[in-house]
Amino acid sequence: AQSVTQPDARVTVSEGASLQLRCKYSYFGTPYLFWYVQYPRQGLQLLLKYYPGDPVVQGVNGFEAEFSKSNSSFHLRKASVHWSDWAVYFCAVSMDYNQGKLIFGQGTKLSIKP
């Protein structure tokens, strides 16, 4: 069955440090992958999306993600985190061409140390 796993429930990094949030997926067929961010007391917002093509995709606010078919992964990265990045990050895969029918991972809560 299709699934998304985010192995780290919580991650804490220092402001200015680099960041990687991990995402592993299980999907039969061509995956369409997404990272969404949920800031405190808000709904989810799209950070970036992957369609088959260039494995490295750029998103908003300096985020990028790299798709790896061999590792079934879609890890999120940022070179230098800011306190405003404090949020919950969700990885998701599309079940079909309708992107609204997404399978979400459990989420990774990112905390920033000053």
Add this chain to the structure above:
Amino acid sequence: EAAVTQSPRSKVAVTGGKVTLSCHQTNNHDYMYWYRQDTGHGLRLIHYSYVADSTEKGDIPDGYKASRPSQENFSLILELASLSQTAVYFCASSDAGFSNERLFFGHGTKLSVL
């Protein structure tokens, strides 16, 4: 910016009571969705709709009904609320077709069933 408005923002309901969660979008989107978020878990799709007066079952439809009386409005109905339905509920909308770029989420409704 596309807008999805949910009401109420929070609700306390009694077991066995009827609960209606409402969602209104001004995006002129055809597709609308209801997701459920449980603490420590990702979002799961309850119901969705591609067009007014038609709804589809998502991954976890049991105990929920949906209603799409117009393109702008999409309601989630719990006829007999149960403790297990305590969660945060998100409504989302998206444009039709594979060229769709993203989901637009509301701020969520926190439902507590006592």
